[in-house]
Amino acid sequence: MLEELREHVLAANLALPRHGLVKLTSGNASGIDRERGVVAIKPSGVQYETLTASDLVIVDLDGKVVAGERRPSTDTPSHLALYRAFEGIGGIVHTHSTWATAWAQAQREIPLLGTTHADLSPHPIPLTRPLTQEEIDGDYERATGDVLVEAIAERDPLEVPCALVRAHAPFCWAADPAAAVEVAVTLEEVARTALLTTVLDPDVPPLAQALRDKHHRRKHGPRAYYGQR
Amino acid sequence: MLEELREHVLAANLALPRHGLVKLTSGNASGIDRERGVVAIKPSGVQYETLTASDLVIVDLDGKVVAGERRPSTDTPSHLALYRAFEGIGGIVHTHSTWATAWAQAQREIPLLGTTHADLSPHPIPLTRPLTQEEIDGDYERATGDVLVEAIAERDPLEVPCALVRAHAPFCWAADPAAAVEVAVTLEEVARTALLTTVLDPDVPPLAQALRDKHHRRKHGPRAYYGQR
Amino acid sequence: MLEELREHVLAANLALPRHGLVKLTSGNASGIDRERGVVAIKPSGVQYETLTASDLVIVDLDGKVVAGERRPSTDTPSHLALYRAFEGIGGIVHTHSTWATAWAQAQREIPLLGTTHADLSPHPIPLTRPLTQEEIDGDYERATGDVLVEAIAERDPLEVPCALVRAHAPFCWAADPAAAVEVAVTLEEVARTALLTTVLDPDVPPLAQALRDKHHRRKHGPRAYYGQR
Amino acid sequence: MLEELREHVLAANLALPRHGLVKLTSGNASGIDRERGVVAIKPSGVQYETLTASDLVIVDLDGKVVAGERRPSTDTPSHLALYRAFEGIGGIVHTHSTWATAWAQAQREIPLLGTTHADLSPHPIPLTRPLTQEEIDGDYERATGDVLVEAIAERDPLEVPCALVRAHAPFCWAADPAAAVEVAVTLEEVARTALLTTVLDPDVPPLAQALRDKHHRRKHGPRAYYGQR
Numbered sequence: 001m002l003e004e005l006r007e008h009v010l011a012a013n014l015a016l017p018r019h020g021l022v023k024l025t026s027g028n029a030s031g032i033d034r035e036r037g038v039v040a041i042k043p044s045g046v047q048y049e050t051l052t053a054s055d056l057v058i059v060d061l062d063g064k065v066v067a068g069e070r071r072p073s074t075d076t077p078s079h080l081a082l083y084r085a086f087e088g089i090g091g092i093v094h095t096h097s098t099w100a101t102a103w104a105q106a107q108r109e110i111p112l113l114g115t116t117h118a119d120l121s122p123h124p125i126p127l128t129r130p131l132t133q134e135e136i137d138g139d140y141e142r143a144t145g146d147v148l149v150e151a152i153a154e155r156d157p158l159e160v161p162c163a164l165v166r167a168h169a170p171f172c173w174a175a176d177p178a179a180a181v182e183v184a185v186t187l188e189e190v191a192r193t194a195l196l197t198t199v200l201d202p203d204v205p206p207l208a209q210a211l212r213d214k215h216h217r218r219k220h221g222p223r224a225y226y227g228q229r
Numbered sequence: 230m231l232e233e234l235r236e237h238v239l240a241a242n243l244a245l246p247r248h249g250l251v252k253l254t255s256g257n258a259s260g261i262d263r264e265r266g267v268v269a270i271k272p273s274g275v276q277y278e279t280l281t282a283s284d285l286v287i288v289d290l291d292g293k294v295v296a297g298e299r300r301p302s303t304d305t306p307s308h309l310a311l312y313r314a315f316e317g318i319g320g321i322v323h324t325h326s327t328w329a330t331a332w333a334q335a336q337r338e339i340p341l342l343g344t345t346h347a348d349l350s351p352h353p354i355p356l357t358r359p360l361t362q363e364e365i366d367g368d369y370e371r372a373t374g375d376v377l378v379e380a381i382a383e384r385d386p387l388e389v390p391c392a393l394v395r396a397h398a399p400f401c402w403a404a405d406p407a408a409a410v411e412v413a414v415t416l417e418e419v420a421r422t423a424l425l426t427t428v429l430d431p432d433v434p435p436l437a438q439a440l441r442d443k444h445h446r447r448k449h450g451p452r453a454y455y456g457q458r
Numbered sequence: 459m460l461e462e463l464r465e466h467v468l469a470a471n472l473a474l475p476r477h478g479l480v481k482l483t484s485g486n487a488s489g490i491d492r493e494r495g496v497v498a499i500k501p502s503g504v505q506y507e508t509l510t511a512s513d514l515v516i517v518d519l520d521g522k523v524v525a526g527e528r529r530p531s532t533d534t535p536s537h538l539a540l541y542r543a544f545e546g547i548g549g550i551v552h553t554h555s556t557w558a559t560a561w562a563q564a565q566r567e568i569p570l571l572g573t574t575h576a577d578l579s580p581h582p583i584p585l586t587r588p589l590t591q592e593e594i595d596g597d598y599e600r601a602t603g604d605v606l607v608e609a610i611a612e613r614d615p616l617e618v619p620c621a622l623v624r625a626h627a628p629f630c631w632a633a634d635p636a637a638a639v640e641v642a643v644t645l646e647e648v649a650r651t652a653l654l655t656t657v658l659d660p661d662v663p664p665l666a667q668a669l670r671d672k673h674h675r676r677k678h679g680p681r682a683y684y685g686q687r
Numbered sequence: 688m689l690e691e692l693r694e695h696v697l698a699a700n701l702a703l704p705r706h707g708l709v710k711l712t713s714g715n716a717s718g719i720d721r722e723r724g725v726v727a728i729k730p731s732g733v734q735y736e737t738l739t740a741s742d743l744v745i746v747d748l749d750g751k752v753v754a755g756e757r758r759p760s761t762d763t764p765s766h767l768a769l770y771r772a773f774e775g776i777g778g779i780v781h782t783h784s785t786w787a788t789a790w791a792q793a794q795r796e797i798p799l800l801g802t803t804h805a806d807l808s809p810h811p812i813p814l815t816r817p818l819t820q821e822e823i824d825g826d827y828e829r830a831t832g833d834v835l836v837e838a839i840a841e842r843d844p845l846e847v848p849c850a851l852v853r854a855h856a857p858f859c860w861a862a863d864p865a866a867a868v869e870v871a872v873t874l875e876e877v878a879r880t881a882l883l884t885t886v887l888d889p890d891v892p893p894l895a896q897a898l899r900d901k902h903h904r905r906k907h908g909p910r911a912y913y914g915q916r
Binding site for chain 1: 571572573574577640643644647650651652654655657658659662663665666668669672676683684685686
């Protein structure tokens, strides 16, 4: 019964090296079956080249393994915190993609500098607050998920579909795993273009509010006219 | 009867991911049949991998769909404004290619720093003026085309075969769709080399006028001696 | 009897161009059979495309060729110095990978700026001291190995699994040749992300000590919980 | 009789896109048969994908076409000036490779910052002087070759196997066309690493003289011990 979930999550994981977003075993994608309350996620430290649907680990929302022979990704508690907090999301992707990670390491949110970014989100890409010593020593990966939720604050997580964990790397989410991969691809391009823009002009102004709204509304919401719907 | 136009425009669209100029569904190429007064263009939000000639949408110069099952690219009114203004062009390519987009986001024209650029155009790559609030709220995509036309001013659009939409990305054009792809490839390389040059020396002088003229004349105009003509 | 060693070292060498870490004939990987006291290493100046297991050269720990028709890599004495000093290592990779080499040429250690780095090592990537005129004129390649050993000082070489030779390039090591390749891949990514981070903020602070320890312990040591062990 | 020359020059041209050194039809490789006094070179403006040995043009040292149906590269007079001046060279490669071209456009020689560079040449990569108005208006491509020769001055062209034409791009040469391709590959990597080094430290000192000499002598000259000779 979980075959479809496994197939979608496998496809999302295999897309990460194909898009150049991961090296070796880093990164992971997951998906949730909201009816059954279970999440499929990449096993920890496994190569993408040999990953199969049956390698994926099925956990419940408390992190208990309910199917699969392997240990789930060490980042599983971060994924679960996001699934618990954001009921509208169905897939999550975590990578250490180069350019987004550079912004995370520089401990800067990604400013909204152009329409490519506005197509993804009408907001800067947020940066999480520093973890406390207690959070690092305690349930570290869960705390990582919690500060991501904090960074989105009261906003719609589908309008801010990604954030940077400070000094770490991005997490991305969407309605399903395939869409979360698309967020990760677009975020990396947005991060890259923003960094190169900053090289050309460190003080470049953010995109005008009218253009932010316009581009986001072209793709999202009731008056969207992008795509084939 | 439009099969040839469709094939040329399909080939131009498929060349964009092959040259690394687009991610996911972003970007689009079009071509015009001047005799029939119709334009073939990529449908909105469709993956390149599965795009076929019959997916392309045929519109007239006012934007009315005259053939095709799908919705045309949201950027169609920008293409049409360019085709109406520039009678000598036969193909248009729009991408968010990384390095050209960085210049657009930095809101700087691309200075003419070397012979690679001079082979493409004897002028800096122009940047459009900011759109007004009214233009953004009104027929936004048409206004985008109009400011591109404005940026070329009285010059020959085949001598200035591309421009940057401010805080957005480049548009490129040429005598036919395949040639517009070549402009897009060259522009991205020119943008990349110019940015790296700027890193080495932010105050580097532009190319000497004599070299601008020489390189452009080698490839273009009555005394051209580049190529096999 | 040395077939297995040769196969592992061949695989490590062939992985270098596949990961984009080497150009033309530059770079080399080696592995040691501690029981027999012999090292297999790439022959000098040979193309990767045509490299076979029988091309590899077998040398003892003093550098004497004990099997193989070809001349060993000119960097062999550097490898041997590392094998002699670090008894826990089983494989070494030397490349001139672009971003790590940029740090080596800038004569700067790579600061620890994020968790990607902390997953590799809880320390900055060290830089060797300048060689003296006597060292350069004498047994240069051995001296290169000796200053690498010096740069690790009293630390566990598996906790500092790589270092930059000043104005030259990185050396990487691990328990076996395949793991040394993984260090080389990760180091290059760490070097690249650190350089881009530095572009965004030249004065970015290093990763908090608590996060350094946490991330390293997730992957290494008795309480590691990353992977499938 | 010229089949072997044609095959070597074809192989060198086809290597350029494979190594990512050229876009579209830019760039060209040539080779000389010193006995017959003829040069084989890429035809002007022809795509690499469809290039065949019979497309190559054979010219004498004065530029007269002696075989071939097509027009030779517009850069032919630059190649011929180099062949006439440097009797020891057998192949030439001209590209607009990105990172070397950035240095050319910044009008800076490439400083010798590390051993990768020293393996290629014990000297900075020279930059040609500006062409005069007369040189540009006259036999421009020949003048380009002449200033390259000037930039090498009294040095051995095999010790300074490449130079940057100011505001234009690099030319590379070697004993044969395949070796000239290797120079072009290495130069691009040297240019890239040097630019990234400069980003990390604009005032980084050049490589110590002892290391320059050491690395160059490892690969070149009577006491070379790199490779299988």
